[in-house]
Amino acid sequence: MSTVSWITARGLFGRRRFLLLLPLPALLLVLAILSRSLGVDPGEWGPAVLVGLGLAVVLPVVALIVGTGVLGAEIDDGTVVHILTKPLPRWQIVLPKLAVAAGVTAVTVAVPLYVAGVLAHSVRLGLALAVAASIGSLAYCAFFVALSLVTRRPVLLGLVYVLIWEGLLGNFVSGTKVLSIQQYVITLADRIAPTGLLTSDVSVPVASVMSALIAVGFTALAIDRLRSFSVAGETS
Amino acid sequence: MTTISAEPAAPATPASTLDLAGVSRWYGNVVAVNDVTMRLGPGVTGLLGPNGAGKTTLLHMMAGFLSPSRGEVTLDGMPTWRNPEVYRRLGLVSEREAVHSFLSAYEFVLASAKLHRLSDPEAAARRAIALVEMEDAQDRKIGTYSKGMRQRTRVAGALVHDPQVLLLDEPFNGMDPRQRLHMMALLHRLGDAGRTILFSSHILEEVEQVSGTVQVMVAGRLAASGDYRTIRRLMTNRPHVFRVRSTDDRALAVALMAEESVTGVELGRDGLTVQAGDYGAFTRALPKIALARSLRVRSLTPEDESLESVFSYLVGS
Numbered sequence: 087m088s089t090v091s092w093i094t095a096r097g098l099f100g101r102r103r104f105l106l107l108l109p110l111p112a113l114l115l116v117l118a119i120l121s122r123s124l125g126v127d128p129g130e131w132g133p134a135v136l137v138g139l140g141l142a143v144v145l146p147v148v149a150l151i152v153g154t155g156v157l158g159a160e161i162d163d164g165t166v167v168h169i170l171t172k173p174l175p176r177w178q179i180v181l182p183k184l185a186v187a188a189g190v191t192a193v194t195v196a197v198p199l200y201v202a203g204v205l206a207h208s209v210r211l212g213l214a215l216a217v218a219a220s221i222g223s224l225a226y227c228a229f230f231v232a233l234s235l236v237t238r239r240p241v242l243l244g245l246v247y248v249l250i251w252e253g254l255l256g257n258f259v260s261g262t263k264v265l266s267i268q269q270y271v272i273t274l275a276d277r278i279a280p281t282g283l284l285t286s287d288v289s290v291p292v293a294s295v296m297s298a299l300i301a302v303g304f305t306a307l308a309i310d311r312l313r314s315f316s317v318a319g320e321t322s
Numbered sequence: 323m324t325t326i327s328a329e330p331a332a333p334a335t336p337a338s339t340l341d342l343a344g345v346s347r348w349y350g351n352v353v354a355v356n357d358v359t360m361r362l363g364p365g366v367t368g369l370l371g372p373n374g375a376g377k378t379t380l381l382h383m384m385a386g387f388l389s390p391s392r393g394e395v396t397l398d399g400m401p402t403w404r405n406p407e408v409y410r411r412l413g414l415v416s417e418r419e420a421v422h423s424f425l426s427a428y429e430f431v432l433a434s435a436k437l438h439r440l441s442d443p444e445a446a447a448r449r450a451i452a453l454v455e456m457e458d459a460q461d462r463k464i465g466t467y468s469k470g471m472r473q474r475t476r477v478a479g480a481l482v483h484d485p486q487v488l489l490l491d492e493p494f495n496g497m498d499p500r501q502r503l504h505m506m507a508l509l510h511r512l513g514d515a516g517r518t519i520l521f522s523s524h525i526l527e528e529v530e531q532v533s534g535t536v537q538v539m540v541a542g543r544l545a546a547s548g549d550y551r552t553i554r555r556l557m558t559n560r561p562h563v564f565r566v567r568s569t570d571d572r573a574l575a576v577a578l579m580a581e582e583s584v585t586g587v588e589l590g591r592d593g594l595t596v597q598a599g600d601y602g603a604f605t606r607a608l609p610k611i612a613l614a615r616s617l618r619v620r621s622l623t624p625e626d627e628s629l630e631s632v633f634s635y636l637v638g639s
Contacts, residue, residue, distance in 0.1 A: 089433050097422060165422055167414070168479065170387075171385070173410045174437060176406070313404050
């Protein structure tokens with residue numbers, strides 16, 4: 087593990103906001119276990135729990151907390167200067183941080199999604215959800231890490247994207263789905279395990295290419311912005 | 323405002339040089355730093371100025387954390403902006419930078435050493451921690467430290483790669499008197515060893531104790547640079563004030579009034595307060611006058627050569 091990854095992971099798990107990660111995946115698990123144990127038809131609870139809660143809320147919110155935490159929190163409290171005053175090319179800072187963020191998000195979200203998928207249908211659906219959520223973790227985290235460097239309010243803007251763009255506009259304006267990471271994840275999971283529980287609105291090529299473009303594009307943006315990182319203009 | 327230059331003598335050993343050439347920085351309509359040109363070589367230099375003078379903005383540009391709106395900042399010819407390579411030679415202790423409270427001082431400094439890719443990071447970390455005398459507390463979490471201990475830990479982190487240039491923004495903030503003296507001694511040692519040290523402060527006594535060489539910022543401009551005592555002597559438009567004690571103060575006062583370089587004499591219980599327009603002419607004339615009157619000068623003390631008086635003249639002008 088590189089020193090940047092080590093500091094990032096220690097910082098992430100050492101902050102109280104990490105505790106925010108736990109309730110949502112736990113809720114997902116509890117609802118899936120309850121529905122299954124009460125004998126409710128998976129066709130009734132599956133889409134609501136797996137997509138409505140798991141992919142539309144748990145995945146992006148966990149990615150938002152983690153993605154803005156690995157760099158944005160360090161920028162907020164000033165500790166980022168410690169890493170930036172080292173002779174490291176900026177990609178050697180962004181990539182380890184992104185890897186930690188995507189890894190932590192993937193583990194936090196994929197495990198409960200896997201369990202919920204198994205309970206709803208099959209191991210194959212569980213695996214499909216875990217794989218698609220991991221890809222989504224990378225795309226979301228790349229987006230949120232870049233957001234930390236282009237705005238001082240990355241959490242607010244991230245929430246606007248998740249709640250307004252993906253959650254609200256996605257239901258009314260079909261075109262917005264082409265720019266929705268949530269839709270890519272649903273499409274990829276449905277492609278790996280076609281079950282009828284997931285309804286995809288974008289094609290597999292669009293989902294694959296756009297996921298890759300978002301991950302690569304926002305990572306490149308983050309690296310470029312970090313090269314020109316300015317300390318806020320105090321004039322004391 | 324005129325810039326007065328009294329640069330120190332050339333360094334004895336070759337070392338890094340930080341150059342600012344016509345550097346300005348503005349935020350919208352507000353000019354934070356205005357056309358500053360300076361060269362920093364080995365030794366300790368104090369960056370002095372009242373709050374809001376532009377010291378921190380200038381330090382951030384030197385450290386590559388802010389792009390100049392105009393002009394260029396270079397370290398040994400390399401631009402500091404968008405150039406992480408400069409951190410091989412430069413260390414920064416900024417005013418605001420927090421420290422990872424979940425790490426111990428040793429872990430923090432060791433991480434710095436590893437990020438610098440030093441060949442023996444453990445030894446470098448131990449050396450830097452010893453330099454700031456933090457061995458006893460090095461294994462405790464930084465979150466449990468006093469402000470002064472955190473500051474010393476940050477200095478250790480900035481010194482771990484033995485940089486040629488060290489920039490410190492208000493380094494004495496939060497330190498108790500003992501820690502302050504220790505930090506001053508450390509900066510002296512680093513300066514004497516040929517390092518280029520620049521520290522900012524708005525507290526005159528700190529600067530006066532650590533460094534004779536100052537860069538004085540006032541309202542975004544470089545008002546003066548060099549040894550502050552020399553700067554004072556170059557301020558020919560302000561009379562120099564001396565305290566003189568002799569075997570017969572009254573007789574000496576009468577004699578001094580005839581001297582062209584003297585602009586005023588006040589006779590007090592503990593000697594004469596003499597105002598002289600020309601520093602050199604007065605100090606040359608005084609022994610001759612005393613000799614001619616068979617008087618003995620017991621003491622001659624410049625009264626307004628302190629950094630405080632130099633600073634107040636510069637800020638007030």
